[in-house]
Amino acid sequence: MSNDRIDNKLKEYPSVWVKFAVMAVFILIMIFLGKITLQFNEITELGVRLIKGALYGLITPSWETIIDLSKNGLLYMVLETFAIGFLGTIIGAVLSIPLAFLCSHRTAPRWVNVIFITLVTVVRSFPTIMIAIMFVKTVGSGPFAGVLTMSIGSTGMITKMTMEAIEDLDNGVVEALDASGCNAFTKIRLGILPQLSAAMLSNILYRLDINVKNASILGLVGAGGIGAALIVGIEYRKWNDVGALLWGIVILVLIIELVSTKIRKSISSKD
Amino acid sequence: MIKLEHVSKVYGNGTKGLDDVSLEIQNGEFVAIIGLSGAGKSTLIRTINKMIDITDGSLTVDGVDVSTLKGKSLRKFRRKIGMVFQSFNLVTKVSVINNVLTARAADMSFLRIFLGLYKKTDKVKALEALDKVGILDKAYIRADQLSGGQQQRVALARTLAQDPEIILADEPVAALDPVMAETVMDDFKRINKEMGITVLINIHHVDLALQYADRIIGIKAGKIVYDGPSSAITEDTLQTIYGRKLTDDEFMKEKK
Amino acid sequence: MFDDLIHVFVPRTYKLSNGKIVKEKVSKSPYIIIILILMVIGCGKIVGFNFSQLIKRGHFFFDMLKKMFPCNWSYWPMMKKAMLDTIIMSILGSVIGCVVALPVSFFLSANFKISKVITVSSRIVITLFRTLPIMVFACFFQLLFGMGTFTGTLAISVFTFTICTKMMYEYIETVDMGAYEAIQSTGASRIKCIWTSIWPQVKGYFFSTVLLTLETNVKSASILGYVGAGGIGIVLDSQLSLRKYSNLGLVVLVMTLTVVALEFLARYGRRKLSDV
Incomplete structure (x- = not known):
């Protein structure tokens, strides 16, 4: 009797073979993709020598570059990279506030949402390197072009995050203000901004992290920062310079990450 | 047989969990441990399967010195001791039967667990365990969709699927409502009587302890202050254990 | 006017009718804003921020877009x-x-x-x-x-x-x-x-x-x-x-x-x- 019941239940045990089949197909697809794209090169003796030199450069960074306080020195380049990331984030944050409200269905009509969401999505997905190139053509090479690039890029990202934060908000307050006959501006000022500021600040700090890191590659197309010197260093195999520059990036990004994590934690613990 | 001789436990921060505890528990007993929270009930239960190390004295289970066990021998030893927790400790995102099957994990190869290829005998065992606690029909539901009482019975089934000789239960009914608490306690009692499994249970509610257990151990500040049959407990002994009059909080049902 | 300004930094104290003295919570935000503004100015100097140049030459940015689209x-x-x-x-x-x-x-x-x-x-x-x-x-x-x-x-x-x-x-x-x-x-x-x-x-x-x-x-x-x-x-x-x-x-x-x-x-x- 009881055995029958257990046998019947046993038959209901879900088959694991479906799961296996999905896994197998996935692995096969990955292998297939690898087969059609990846071409394996032999590791050359030259390559090994180069990478050894590079690694040696990392542990023996050039002190000349580190203590050089001129515009070609590490300190200035690190500072410039930071400035690009920082200004880019600030400008992006400022621009994103009105955009986020235009994108959210809570604060703007549908047709406005559609227009601005499309705009922000396109801007966000537009290749950063292309924006940088276009700004270099516009204002000339240098960190200013970098700042403009970063601003556009982070506007897209911060708008998206702010928009999501607006969507997650508690609707009660806004409804209450609606009921008391407030206009859109008052609704935003009194009902949404106070709730939003913590989430926004945290998003902006998170973005600062990423932006400073990304600012170090803008030099690739002449948009300032530490990247240009890095590329030159690698091209001419000046490994000690490269080592110094990489340590510069590491320490800069680490400090910003530490500070921003700390502030973000204190924000979230206040809630 | 569980045998503690002059067992002490001092935590890293200096607090005494257990203070010179000696006791013997025979196979097949139903023992309830009562006392204030922080008196050392959890510590006592957890030293028996070495979830907590003792700092002094000797602790043997069926003649095996527990403090010498580690690695493989400890894991082998733990297989015959089941454990039930206050917060059920189920894997919430997984079906009930797979939760019960985790109890068999110790005996299976890692490859089987990794792939989720459980043997038929293990599945049958898991279903039988679920049947014993009366929730066979819930076998394929996700554990977090069950009520608290049902979840605790899944946890009990998980322990049964392990074929234990001893069940340690740490406040198993504290998170349940009175009706559910009694059903779960009934399950414990039945398991103890029908299968002869030793049950050692920490319990906050004095009335349940007196109703179900054959033997009561009262702990106060890490020391045993009462050890004897539940029938011999009086108001006075309870007052020594708790150091004060009992409050409503110590009763699951209305105080008589 | 000046009175209001100083209270941005120095918390106000109020005397309630029952004689209790209540101090306003010290707000950090004015200091943070000042630091931020100084940082923005400093960073602007470093990168050579030049708004008029952007306005004057901004059309080059769109010229490039015009050359790219319609695309081939x-x-x-x-x-x-x-x-x-x-x-x-x-x-x-x-x-x-x-x-x-x-x-x-x-x-x-x-x-x-x-x-x-x-x-x-x-x-x-x-x-x-x-x-x-x-x-x-x-x-x-x-x-x-x-x-x-x-x-x-x-x-x-x-x-x-x-x-x-x-x-x-x-x-x-x-x-x-x-x-x-x-x-x-x-x-x-x-x-x-x-x-x-x-x-x-x-x-x-x-x-x-x-x-x-x-x-x-x-x-x-x-x-x-x-x-x-x-x-x-x-x-x-x-x-x-x-x-x-x-x-x-x-x-x-x-x-x-x-x-x-x-x-x-x-x-x-x-x-x-x-x-x-």
């Missing part, structure tokens, strides 16, 4: 392979990076009390690598493996690995350890406990991390071609230096659409995963 559709067959490479490099890199990161992140979580020395030192190493931009990895691997998609995939894998590891071990540390303890008490080994109790709790987050990294990787993979690590970046660079702007337009268009499409797919996937 017939260029598609020539760039198809490079674009596909970029996408596949990102997919493979994200998957490989995350799959390798998974066991490592279990190893690095503080939950399981694995040797503290090893945990902390490995975390430091990974953190150091995480601060580097993907391009640096690409440059270094290019030295060893030469130009091509293999280098790019490797760079993306390593980059993804550093990010995914951190996200995962931070998440694993927030997971409920009750079930782990329960299974441990049955005498199962650590790895069995992890697989039966922790993995079911973190797998949803893991899969959405894979999607998230894929989304960002497709975007960053486009620059890898610049340093010889395969993909669409090479095409972008060559068409730019040849001043074939209408070809460039198509490249940019396809890249943008790919990123948009992936973002939608990833968002859809993450929503599906939210309850796994």
